[in-house]
Amino acid sequence: MNLDYFISSLPALLPEQPSAITLEEFRAACTEHLSGSLLAAVEALLDDQPSTHPFITAWRRHETGLRNAIARRRAARLGTDARPWIRPDGLDETETARGVAAAFEQPDPLQRERALDRIRWKAAEELQGIQPLTARVLLAYAIKLRLLARRQKLDAATGRQRLETLATLPAAGGGSQE
Template identity: 45%
Template sequence: MSYYYFAASLPMLIPEQPPPFSVESFRHQCASHLGPHDLAAMDELLGGEPAPQPHAFARRWQVADSHLRNAVARTRSERMRKDSGAYTRDVEGVDTSIDRDVADAYSRPTPLEREKAIDRIRWRRLEEIGGLDPFTADAVLAYGVQLTILERWARMDEETGAATVNALVERNPADKEDKS
């Protein structure tokens, strides 16, 4: 199914830029424009219940994301000299390019830069799976997942991060030794 009007009305998403609206607002817009099967897939992709009928795009994305997560688990396990078997899932197919992309991401000097590089891999995979025609259901579904990536980064900032670290340090039982 094609969504010419809806897709044309959506602003362009730019990696590492603030989202133009919230995922919740986007989901509300989807309810007015998507067919039932595509809307159920969108709900699943945005973190809701699994769709009653599997959607081809959602399945392709789950496979691609599992390949990525497995590659991250293997890379992290290698660095810690551990067996990755306990941290990976069985997934159909093989994607050898993902290992190279993740190795490149893990060559970054800071955890923040690594995480951004991994999200850039996700973004590219979503663009590939979404296809070349921006008016298809697949493209709109990819847009929804990309929006979740932008929203996650928008929620992160230095002040919130510092507050979280301080709260964790204050809760640390080792710091509350009995000094009597």
């Protein structure tokens, strides 16, 4: 199948909206219509596996930079040194740091994660470029679809349930303090 046609046949993805295609359906469609290095790159993105593809390298540099900015922000909140958590090869962008600072101003962890995902979404769009039907667009689509799939798993009810589960676990150390 022609790449232009394949990309055109995919449902549109909108930030913070449920997707009309699942990761599994997208993977199956890619397996059916793609081959070679492009299929390998899509699979590497979907499975978070190593790849030397230039798009994936750029994406991972952005993600490392974002995670470094998150580590710096958390360390500042805790009054500790962030260096043990900083990873090399990340982009060090002022705009990303500002976005992380704004995300950490959100009133709850769910809203913070959504704000961080908006930074990721924007980065994927920047990496895809302005040409409409290219391999870069398909790779950005894979990233966006992963973000949406992750977002669907994050909701307040699930978060409360996990918190309640954690709250009922015995304290570390296991013994009573009598």
